[in-house]
Amino acid sequence: MSCRLPMTRISTIVLAAVVGSACASGRGGPRAPGPPGETGPEGAEAPDPEEAGRLDLVGGCGMAPPDLEPRYLLPFPAGQEHTLTQGNCGAASHDGRFRYSFDFEMPIGTPVIAARDGVVETVRDDRPDGTRRLGDENFVIIRHGDGELSRYIHLARGGALVEEGDRVAAGDTIARSGDSGRSAFPHLHFDVSDRCGFNGCHTIPSAFLNADPPIPMTRGPVRAETVDDGSW
DSSP states (O other), rough: OOOOOTTTTOOHHHHHHTTGGOOOGGGOOOOOOSTTTOOTTTOOOOOOTTTTTTOBTTTTTOOOOTTTTOOOOOSOOOEEEEEEEEEEEEEEHHHHHHSSEEEOOOTTTOOOOOSSSSSEEEOOOOOBBBBTTTOOOOOEEETTSOOEEEEEEEEEEEEEOOOOTTOOOTTTTEEEOOOOOSSSEEEEEEEEEEEEEEEEEEHHHHHHHHSSSSSSOOOOEEOOOOOOOOOO
C-alpha cells in the first residue's frame, strides 16, 4: 500500500499512525532534555564508563544482516559528522515495525539530503518545533525505483525544500532538520520502509554507502564520507 497522503484530507490521528508512532525517537538520546517528567541533562547521572558508547538493544528485535548491500547515503552532507543516538533495535523506541531506524542528533536547520534517487511522495512542514506531541512531526518521504520509501522525520517548520512529485537525486538537499513532534531534542529520524498501512510503515534493513561501518550501531559520531563512484 502506498504512503501517498493527500495532506488536505488526513487527520492528525492518521498521520500519527503512519509517521509519528516511529518517532518517540529522541528518548534514547544522551543529552535529551525530554518532555516534562523525564530527566534532563542537569539531573542525569554520569554514565558508567563500561557502558559508554553502547546502545541499549531490544532483546530479540532482529538485527539487520551484517553483509547487507549498502544502497543509501547517510541523510546529511559528505564531510559532516553527527551523533547516532539510537540505531536499529534501540530500546527507547526502535522496536517492532520501527526496528530498522536511525536517529542522528543535529542542530535545527542542518541540511538533510536525499539518501537515494527517487520521487518525493509526501511532505509536511507546517508544525512548530518543540511541541513534544505525537502527530506533530514534519517530514519528507521519498519513493525509490524499487518501491522502497526513505523517511526523514522531525524536520523544522518550513524546512521542506521539495514538493510532492519532485524528482530528486541522491545527495540533493531536500530539507532542514528540526525538533518537531514527539522528539525530546533536535535530531533527524531516518528509516527505510517497504509498505505502509493505517497502523504505520514497516521499516526494513538499510545500510549506508558512505558510513563505516555501513550499519552504524554504536552511540557516537558518524561521519558521512565522500562516495566517488561516478553516480553520487
